[in-house]
Amino acid sequence: MNKESMVQAFNEWMRKYIEEPNEFKAEFQTVIEFQRANANGEEPTYGDNCTAYLHKLDEELTKANLKRLDGELEQDISEAQAQAKRDVAAEAAKKRLAESGQPRPRGRYNEESPSG
Numbered sequence: 001m002n003k004e005s006m007v008q009a010f011n012e013w014m015r016k017y018i019e020e021p022n023e024f025k026a027e028f029q030t031v032i033e034f035q036r037a038n039a040n041g042e043e044p045t046y047g048d049n050c051t052a053y054l055h056k057l058d059e060e061l062t063k064a065n066l067k068r069l070d071g072e073l074e075q076d077i078s079e080a081q082a083q084a085k086r087d088v089a090a091e092a093a094k095k096r097l098a099e100s101g102q103p104r105p106r107g108r109y110n111e112e113s114p115s116g
Contacts (some may be wrong), residue, residue, distance in 0.1 A: 001058055009057040016057075 001009070017024050030046060037044040 001055070005058050005061070006054070008061050009054050012057045012061060013054070 030049070034044045034046045
C-alpha cells in the first residue's frame with residue numbers, strides 16, 4: 001500500500017466514523033483490551049486489527065476506482081466507435097462523390113477549400 005492509498009484509506013476510515021458512529025462503538029472495548037494486554041505484558045492486537053481494517057478500506061476504494069475507470073473506458077470506447085462510424089461514412093460519401101464524376105463541394109470544412 002503506497003502513501004496515496006494509505007491517505008485515501010485513512011480518510012475513508014474517518015468518513016465512515018463520522019457517517020456511521022454506531023459501527024465504532026466497540027472502540028471503547030478495544031481500548032480496555034489494549035490496556036489489559038499491556039498490563040499483562042502481552043502484545044496488543046490493536047495494530048493487527050487496524051491494519052486489517054485499513055487494508056479492507058483500501059480494497060473497497062480500489063474496487064470503486066476500478067469500477068469508475070471501467071465506466072470511463074466504456075464511454076471512451078463508445079465514443080471512439082461512434083467516431084469510427086462517422087469516419088467510415090464520410091469516406092464512403094467521398095468515394096461515391098468521386099465515382100459520380102461530380103466536383104467535390106468546396107467549403108469551410110473541406111480539406112481542398114481555398115485558404116483564408
